[in-house]
Amino acid sequence: MVFFIPIIFFFTTLLSSPATILCLNQEGLYLQRVKNSLDDPDSALFSWNDRDDTPCSWFGISCNPSTSSVSSVDLSNANVAGPFPSVICHLENLTSLVLYNNSINSTLPLDIxxxxxxxxxxxxxxxxTGALPHTLADLPDLRHLDLTGNNFSGxxxxxxxxFQKLEVISLVYNLFDGSLPAFFGNVSSLKMLNLSYNPFVPGRIPAEFGNLTELEVLWLTDCSLVGEIPDSLGRLKKMKDLDLAINNLHGPIPSSLVGMSSVVQIEFYNNSLSGNFPPGMSNLTSLRLLDASMNELSGPIPDELCSLPLESLNLYENRFEGKLPASIADSPNLYELRLFKNFLTxxxxxxxxxxxxxxxxxVSSNKLSGEIPATLCEKGELEELLMIQNSFSGKIPASLGDCGSLTRVRLGHNKLSGEVPAGVWGLPRVYLLELVENQFSGSIGKTIAGATNLSLLLISRNNFxxxxxDKIGWVENLVEFSADHNRLSGALPESILNLGQLGNLDLHNNQLSGKLPSKIESWKKLNELNLANNQLSGKIPDGIGKLSVLxxxxxSGNQFSGKVPLGLQNLKLNLLNLSRNHLSGDLPPSLAKDMYKNSFLGNTGLCGSIKSLCENTTQTKSQGYIWVLRSMxxxxxxxxxxxxxLFYLKYRNFKKAKRAIDKSKWTLMSFHKLGFxxxxxxxxxxxxxxxxxxxxxxxxxxxxxxxxxVAVKKLWGGAKRACESEDLEKGRAPDDGFEAEVETLGKIRHKNIVKLWCCCTTRDCKLLVYEYMPNGSLGDLLHSRKGGLLDWPTRYKIAVDSAEGLSYLHHDCVPPIVHRDVKSNNILLDGDFGARVADFGVAKVVDMSGKGPKSMSVIAGSCGYIAPEYAYTLRVNEKSDIYSFGVVILELVTGRLPIDPEFGEKDLVKWVCTSLDQKGVDDVIDPKLEACYRAEICKVLNIGLVCTSPxxxxRPSMxxxxxxxxxVGMEIHPKANKKDGKLSPYYYEDTSDLGSVA
Structure with a gap:
């Protein structure tokens, strides 16, 4: 018994030790429940350890120093996922909750x-997703509410x-489709109201917004606004940033707006505003940026506007007439002046x-004249100089040759003359130098060796x-060199072979002579070579057949001699013209066909299977015999x-009679109100x-x-089916394609899905009538010579439009629809290059029974676009479409086909991945795209790679x-972008009274 007393004393002491009796407090237990409810793939919540006594040292947690209770939870960019953790509201002293940029899903609960x-x-x-809970307004002290970039609807x-104390509310980029709420005019404490980029019902700007006298920021971009701007907005004396862009507002700019004395930024672009600027603009003494572009404003630009301390003045695409006021040059803070597409003189x-x-x-696309001011780069900060399509004359000022900050110079389509200053040829940061269609003379300066960043050199139609x-070979980043219709002479310098990035070389209609460089195969990226109508001679180098992307x-129109290189038959040329030279010998076998006859005209020494190219000297015909043959x-x-x-007249009468009979046999099924x-x-x-x-x-x-x-697709059925084999290859019965198209498109209403007007059927023939897309399919346009029309902003727009169309199919249709044949040829483009998803002949409804993806009998889709798992499991779900769409993104970024002989055994996805690993991103991006968009292009490329994950x-959801x-688009329009968790540039975020908020 005596032996056990010390042992009992020892354990009693151990259990009563302060180090062992500590355990996690109640707030920590609540946060542990939050952790358990979230998916945490990056282990961001690893430090949330239940062995701690308090959560105050955990990641993202801040505590009030006086009470040690949790006051702030900030899990920004933590990549956590799951429903909103309602248990977090058990933290009684929680004043700040930030879950920015995660994957919090489901709906926001009422018990928030x-x-x-x-x-x-x-x-x-x-x-x-879902509706906003009305109970948010019951939070008595809420001052900052940001729900940007979700999928809230209703x-x-x-x-x-x-709301009694709310100062900031941002609901940007959601799916709210009701009316623009006038009741926000009752929240008198508001300092920022941002409802931009929501599909509201078309309506006016509520006049009640004029009651928000504390308001500093009002963003209503792309909110389906109509009508006039209310005068009541002029009462907002503290306004700093007013953005009403991308709507359907009309009428004049209210004169009351000149009372907003604190305003720094006004954006009205892309509306239908008309009339003159109101008098009194000089009252806006704080104004730094004014963008009223793409409206219908008229009259002169007021002098008082030019006396303001503006930093940015954008008035392009209006109807301004008259001269540009001289006072605009006196504005001390002006750093951006964009007045293109007007009628300025x-x-x-x-x-x-x-x-x-x-x-x-x-100042492009006006009627401006006179000389280019020599003072444009006086401060040494000019980056972009765009003056195309005017009537400027005189010489380029020598001072521009010293403007090392220039990156983009476009002076084309004017009446400029004289020699280009040597410094302009060698500007070190310029990537685009365009002097097209002027009257310049002199030679290309040797100083061009200093233009190390030059990608596009466009000097066509001058008198150079x-x-x-020889220094041209130093410009290693050159992608396009167009100098046609000049008077350039001499031979091509050997150094031009150093231009490894060259994709387009156009020197036709000059006076070039001598031989082509022998190692021409070093132009591995050359897509277009035009040296027509010069005086070049010698043999065509054999290496030209190794230019795989040409x-x-x-x-044509030169003095080339010798044989046509055998390697030319290995190229996939859209155009081949070797006419009017001195070529001789046999043609390569695959080129010795009548279809290539016009490619070799005027070469009297050529022989081969094209008989008309060969002179027949073995036979002579008497003139009389020839005359008899001609008469016969x-x-x-x-x-x-x-x-x-006679046959045509009889056949026409027959067709008229048959058509009169056949018309009575057609059955029309319409899906919209028809005007035909x-x-x-x-x-x-x-x-x-x-x-x-x-x-x-x-x-x-x-x-x-x-x-x-309209576009009419004619499908044959019954005995005249010409597409049965194709149908069977695509996994459908011969009539199923028509039925699937009608069943799917007949009930779909979305701006990015092609509209099916109606269908007409008879026993033997079926017609589908669609809206007509003037620019055809993305695939045809992107992979043709017209691909240059698709600059990066256009390609980005196409990607977003088609993604929204597919997202509608996957997430908003009940039940969801899988397209199963997403490809660039099934994305159609309207007159403004807006994209529509088309061709639903193999579309399938997703099985919502919970039994998993439905198995198809055979594969649908097109080579290069088919997801890997689809090929061996035949399982259909939305992920298959996402893979295919990822391939389309890669097409937009690279300009390449999904399957290309250059890839060998690979498809586009594998080629991109391999090239990125071995050569870097610059080898992947389409050289036609301007370098200034490189950052955005790389981000879209990453999205394509994520979508094509094996x-x-x-793969993310659509x-x-x-x-x-x-x-990515938000970065192009920075006001919708977040940086370091804050909106910029005039984003109100006052947390000074939130205690110990981190």
Missing amino acids: SSCRSLRYLDLSQNLL EIPNSFGR GALPENLGKNSALKWLD SGEIP NYLDL FILASLVFVVGVV SEYEILECLDEDNVIGSGASGKVYKVVLGNGEA LPIN RRVVKMLQE
């Missing part, structure tokens, strides 16, 4: 109102008009740029002369023509109107009586893809 102490709530850039609750102010650090000047300098070759041919031709005319009949369609289905054809039938362009156009589980693409 139990977070009674919250002052700051940021749930932006997540995946929250109307904004009326209860939001009851006269000269630029003589001292423009002398008193201000001008960075961007764009002399030899191309698709345009014109060497003429007589036979007359008989033939008379016979054809089936007979108007049938009258135009002739071969002259065919715009495309395939295994399933033909597509016609039909211009209706009202001047509008494992379906790693809704997430849209969101990621929009985030």
